Amino acid sequence: MQSINGEEQLVIGGDLNGHVGSALDGYPRNHGGQGYGTRNDEGNRALDFAEAHDLVLANTFFKKRPSHLITYASGGRSTQIDYWLVKRDKLKTVTNTKVIPSDNIAPQHRILVMDIKMDIGQRHRPPTTGQQRIKWWRMKECKDQLRVAFNQIDVNTNRPANAIWEDLAGQLCTAATEALGLTKPGKHFIDKQIWWWNEEVQLAVKEKKLAFKKWRQTLTDLDYQHYRNCKSAAKRVVAAVKLAQYDQLYVELDTPEDVDPFRYCCQSGDNRLCSLYHQRRPINRCTYYRPPFFAFLIGDPHVTTLDNAAYTFNGLGEYTVLEAFGENITFTMQARTAIAGVIGVSKATSFVAIVAQENGSAKVEWILKNNITIILVDGDVANITDSRVYFNKTSVWRSENSSITASFPSGISVNVTASYGALNFITMLPESFINMTQGLLGVFNKDPTDDFRAANGTVLPFNGTDVPSESRIYYEFGVTWQITANTSLFSYNTSDGESWHTYNNNTFVPLFYEDLINQTSPERLAFVNASCGGQKDCIFDVLSTNDTNFGMATKNSAGDFGSQGQALQNFPPNITTGGRLFTSLNQTVSVQINAKDPNNDTIVFSMATNSSGLTVTPDGNLTWSPRSSKPAFDVVSASDGKASSALLLNLTLCNCSAHSTCLYNQTTLSMNSSDGSSFQVAGCLCDPGYAGAYCTDDYNACVDSPCHPGVTCTDQPAPSLGFSCGPCPVGLTGNRQQVFR
Structure with missing residues (x-):
C-alpha cells in the first residue's frame, strides 16, 4: 500500500469477512454511517486498515434500502461483508454503490457494484500557432511601408458594390502581406505575455535572434562571437528588468496599490512571486492586522460616521458625503437624494444616486431605478457580474445579495445595495486616512465630538453622546x-434637459423627528413603535413617509450593516506558536499550539492535512505520528467563529537508521504544497562503520582496495572500520598490504 503513488486511483473490492455495521462510531473519516447491521471485531479490523491508509468504505456512504446493502444471505441471516474501498480524497469520484439482489454469482453472495468516474487522461499536445495570418501587430513599426503599399491600390469603381468591396479587400490584404509579412502556421506557440516583459526586453531578445540567424547562415567565428555577445546582453537586460519589477512589487505589496495581490502572485505560476507574497503578507500571523474603518448611510438618510456618530439628515439635493486626502490621493464621494416613499409627497428624502472617484482612476456611479441599481463607469452603463471587472485601477463586482462594490486603488471601497426606494451603502477606509477626511461622514480621527464640521470649518458642538437636534444638524x-x-x-x-439644477431644490424644508413625534397621536406612535421593535430610524421613516414597508427596509438594512460592522471590527486569532515540527519515523511528537484573540473570543483549532498521522484537538494539542515516509502537509487553523488565521506547518521527517544521528538542519529533500506548508527529509550522520543515505549499509573498508593486488580483502562487520588481508602470494612476504620478494 505504501508503494502506491498518491496520484494513482486505488480501488479495492472484495469479501472482507467483517461487519462494519450502520454506525460510524470512532471512524468518521472512513465510515459513511449508511451501513447494515452491527459491527464485530473483524469489522473493526477492516476499519483500522482503512484508517491507516486513509481509505473509505464507499458502500457505507450511500443511503439504500436493506436489499441494496445486504451482500450475503444464508439460513435466514443477512449481513454486509463485501465492500468497495477507495482513497478518501477520491470519494467524490464515486457516484453510486448498490447490491443487485437478483443476480447472484454464488448461492449466498450477491453482486456489489460501484459507479466511479475515472479520468483516463489525454496525451498532452503542446500548443501551436493557428492558421497563417497577416502580422497586423507590426503596423506601427512598418507604417511607412504600409502607406506606400496602400497608395498603389487601384480599384475600378464602375462595378456593383459587392465586386468593388471584394476587389478592395483583396488588394488591401495583398498590400498588407507584402509590408507586414505572414505568420508561420503549426509552430510551437510561445506565450510572451510575461508579467515583467517590456519593450527593452523585446528589443534585446530580437537582436539576439537576428544574430543567431545570421551566424547559422554564415557559420563564421565573427558572427558566432557577435551572437554570444547579444545573448549575454539579452540575459543582462532580462535580469535587470526582472530585478526592477521585483523591487517595485516589494513596494506595492506594502501599499494598497494592488487590489488583488494574491491573484497576481500565487496564481501566476511563478513560485518566487508566491513566496514573496507570503513573505510580505504572511498567513501565519495576524499581529499586524488592522480592520478597515467603516461608515454607512441607510433609508431616509440615516448616517453613521466613520467615528460612529449616528444622525439623520433630510436634505434634498446633491451633497459631498466624503472627501479623503492622502499622499498623492484625492477621493471624492457624492450622493443625491429624492423625496422618500412611493407617493413622493412626504417631507423626507432618501438616497437615490451615488458617485465616487479617486484621482487617476475610473468614476463609478450607482443610480436607483425601479429598485434596481444601474452602474455607470465614466458615464457609460456597465454590466457588472460576480466576477471582478477592472476599470483603470478600480475593480467593480456584484455580490450574492445583489449589492455592488467598487474598490479603489487607495484601499477605499464602497458597497451599495438597493432596498425599497433607497440606496443603502457602506464605505470602508484604511487607517491611513485618519485626520484626512471631511463631509457628511465626518472627520475620521476616532473622536466623534468634531464629526459635525461644516464645509466652512465651523464645528457644531457635540459631547459624543447627545446628538444635536436634527434642525441644527440640517442648517448648521x-x-x-x-x-x-x-x-x-x-x-x-x-439631451433630456437634465442638469445640476434638476436635482437641487434649495426651497425644500424637511419635517424633523421632533416635529413628527409631536404631530403623531399616542396610539399611532405605539403601533409604529411595536412594528419597528423600537428601532428609531424605522420609526422615523414610517412616520415621515407613511409607508411601513419603507421603515422595515430601513430596519433590515440597519441590522445587516450592523452585522457587517461587527464582523469587520473582529480581529482574527493571532497564532503565537511556530510551525516547525521534526520527528523520526514511527515516533510521535506533540506540541501545544497557542493563540490569542484580541476580542477574547473562544478559539477552536482545526486542520487540513493529507496525512492520517497528523491530528489536532480543538484546544490546540498537535500530534504527529508518521508511520511512513510519505510527504505530509498540514495547515492548522485557529477560528473564533467569525474569522480565522492559519499556521503553515514546516514538517521535517528523519528516516535514519538506529546507527546514525538525524541532521534536521541539513535536509536531503524539500517539497512545498500549494497551500504554503512544506515537508523535508532530514539528513543522516552515520555512526562509524555504517554508510548509505539512511545509514543502513555496512561500511565496506575494502572499497579502496587497501590490500596488495592479488591479496584478498575481507571487510570487518560494523561498527568496526577495519579489514583483513589474505595470505601473500606464493614466493612473496610482507604485511599483506605491502609485499616484498
Whole structure:
C-alpha cells in the first residue's frame, strides 16, 4: 500500500469477512454511517486498515434500502461483508454503490457494484500557432511601408458594390502581406505575455535572434562571437528588468496599490512571486492586522460616521458625503437624494444616486431605478457580474445579495445595495486616512465630538453622546456640504434637459423627528413603535413617509450593516506558536499550539492535512505520528467563529537508521504544497562503520582496495572500520598490504 503513488486511483473490492455495521462510531473519516447491521471485531479490523491508509468504505456512504446493502444471505441471516474501498480524497469520484439482489454469482453472495468516474487522461499536445495570418501587430513599426503599399491600390469603381468591396479587400490584404509579412502556421506557440516583459526586453531578445540567424547562415567565428555577445546582453537586460519589477512589487505589496495581490502572485505560476507574497503578507500571523474603518448611510438618510456618530439628515439635493486626502490621493464621494416613499409627497428624502472617484482612476456611479441599481463607469452603463471587472485601477463586482462594490486603488471601497426606494451603502477606509477626511461622514480621527464640521470649518458642538437636534444638524452642518454645478461628479442626461439644477431644490424644508413625534397621536406612535421593535430610524421613516414597508427596509438594512460592522471590527486569532515540527519515523511528537484573540473570543483549532498521522484537538494539542515516509502537509487553523488565521506547518521527517544521528538542519529533500506548508527529509550522520543515505549499509573498508593486488580483502562487520588481508602470494612476504620478494 505504501508503494502506491498518491496520484494513482486505488480501488479495492472484495469479501472482507467483517461487519462494519450502520454506525460510524470512532471512524468518521472512513465510515459513511449508511451501513447494515452491527459491527464485530473483524469489522473493526477492516476499519483500522482503512484508517491507516486513509481509505473509505464507499458502500457505507450511500443511503439504500436493506436489499441494496445486504451482500450475503444464508439460513435466514443477512449481513454486509463485501465492500468497495477507495482513497478518501477520491470519494467524490464515486457516484453510486448498490447490491443487485437478483443476480447472484454464488448461492449466498450477491453482486456489489460501484459507479466511479475515472479520468483516463489525454496525451498532452503542446500548443501551436493557428492558421497563417497577416502580422497586423507590426503596423506601427512598418507604417511607412504600409502607406506606400496602400497608395498603389487601384480599384475600378464602375462595378456593383459587392465586386468593388471584394476587389478592395483583396488588394488591401495583398498590400498588407507584402509590408507586414505572414505568420508561420503549426509552430510551437510561445506565450510572451510575461508579467515583467517590456519593450527593452523585446528589443534585446530580437537582436539576439537576428544574430543567431545570421551566424547559422554564415557559420563564421565573427558572427558566432557577435551572437554570444547579444545573448549575454539579452540575459543582462532580462535580469535587470526582472530585478526592477521585483523591487517595485516589494513596494506595492506594502501599499494598497494592488487590489488583488494574491491573484497576481500565487496564481501566476511563478513560485518566487508566491513566496514573496507570503513573505510580505504572511498567513501565519495576524499581529499586524488592522480592520478597515467603516461608515454607512441607510433609508431616509440615516448616517453613521466613520467615528460612529449616528444622525439623520433630510436634505434634498446633491451633497459631498466624503472627501479623503492622502499622499498623492484625492477621493471624492457624492450622493443625491429624492423625496422618500412611493407617493413622493412626504417631507423626507432618501438616497437615490451615488458617485465616487479617486484621482487617476475610473468614476463609478450607482443610480436607483425601479429598485434596481444601474452602474455607470465614466458615464457609460456597465454590466457588472460576480466576477471582478477592472476599470483603470478600480475593480467593480456584484455580490450574492445583489449589492455592488467598487474598490479603489487607495484601499477605499464602497458597497451599495438597493432596498425599497433607497440606496443603502457602506464605505470602508484604511487607517491611513485618519485626520484626512471631511463631509457628511465626518472627520475620521476616532473622536466623534468634531464629526459635525461644516464645509466652512465651523464645528457644531457635540459631547459624543447627545446628538444635536436634527434642525441644527440640517442648517448648521448638512446643507453646507451641498455641491455646486462646478464641483458635481454626476453624469447628467443633457439631451433630456437634465442638469445640476434638476436635482437641487434649495426651497425644500424637511419635517424633523421632533416635529413628527409631536404631530403623531399616542396610539399611532405605539403601533409604529411595536412594528419597528423600537428601532428609531424605522420609526422615523414610517412616520415621515407613511409607508411601513419603507421603515422595515430601513430596519433590515440597519441590522445587516450592523452585522457587517461587527464582523469587520473582529480581529482574527493571532497564532503565537511556530510551525516547525521534526520527528523520526514511527515516533510521535506533540506540541501545544497557542493563540490569542484580541476580542477574547473562544478559539477552536482545526486542520487540513493529507496525512492520517497528523491530528489536532480543538484546544490546540498537535500530534504527529508518521508511520511512513510519505510527504505530509498540514495547515492548522485557529477560528473564533467569525474569522480565522492559519499556521503553515514546516514538517521535517528523519528516516535514519538506529546507527546514525538525524541532521534536521541539513535536509536531503524539500517539497512545498500549494497551500504554503512544506515537508523535508532530514539528513543522516552515520555512526562509524555504517554508510548509505539512511545509514543502513555496512561500511565496506575494502572499497579502496587497501590490500596488495592479488591479496584478498575481507571487510570487518560494523561498527568496526577495519579489514583483513589474505595470505601473500606464493614466493612473496610482507604485511599483506605491502609485499616484498
